[in-house]
Amino acid sequence: MDDLTKRLALAIYNGVVMKTPVATGMARANWQILVHGDQVAVREVGDHSAEDLAQLSSFKVVGQGKILIANGVSYIKALEYGHSQKAPEGMVRVTMAEVEMRLNEIMKEAIIAKQRV
Numbered sequence: 001m002d003d004l005t006k007r008l009a010l011a012i013y014n015g016v017v018m019k020t021p022v023a024t025g026m027a028r029a030n031w032q033i034l035v036h037g038d039q040v041a042v043r044e045v046g047d048h049s050a051e052d053l054a055q056l057s058s059f060k061v062v063g064q065g066k067i068l069i070a071n072g073v074s075y076i077k078a079l080e081y082g083h084s085q086k087a088p089e090g091m092v093r094v095t096m097a098e099v100e101m102r103l104n105e106i107m108k109e110a111i112i113a114k115q116r117v
Contacts, residue, residue, distance in 0.1 A: 004110040008099065009033065009067040011106060015095030016069065020079065021086035027073050034068040 013033055020028040075083070080090040087094075099106070 011099045016091045019091035021084040030071050030073045
């Protein structure tokens with residue numbers, strides 16, 4: 001479950017980041033992953049690789065552990081609900097639908113990774 005939770009968090013995080021439309025880069029750069037309220041990763045403007053998520057791999061998801069994916073720019077809701085012609089269907093809703101469709105694949109990846117250990 002621990003590995004699956006991380007894989008789901010990364011799939012969602014990477015999905016919303018890459019789907020966030022870019023004018024100035026501010027909205028895309030402000031996506032964050034927080035674990036129990038502790039900031040794990042913030043992408044700098046222009047740095048949108050997944051490498052900055054290495055810290056998440058050491059996090060142990062225990063019991064009611066929570067991974068929060070958030071964006072603090074004041075206009076993020078407007079972007080999510082059709083303000084941008086580049087992402088008229090939003091970023092979060094589209095990503096969640098895609099991750100849901102890939103859930104079996106992500107679960108299989110977690111099982112395979114567990115078997116290798």
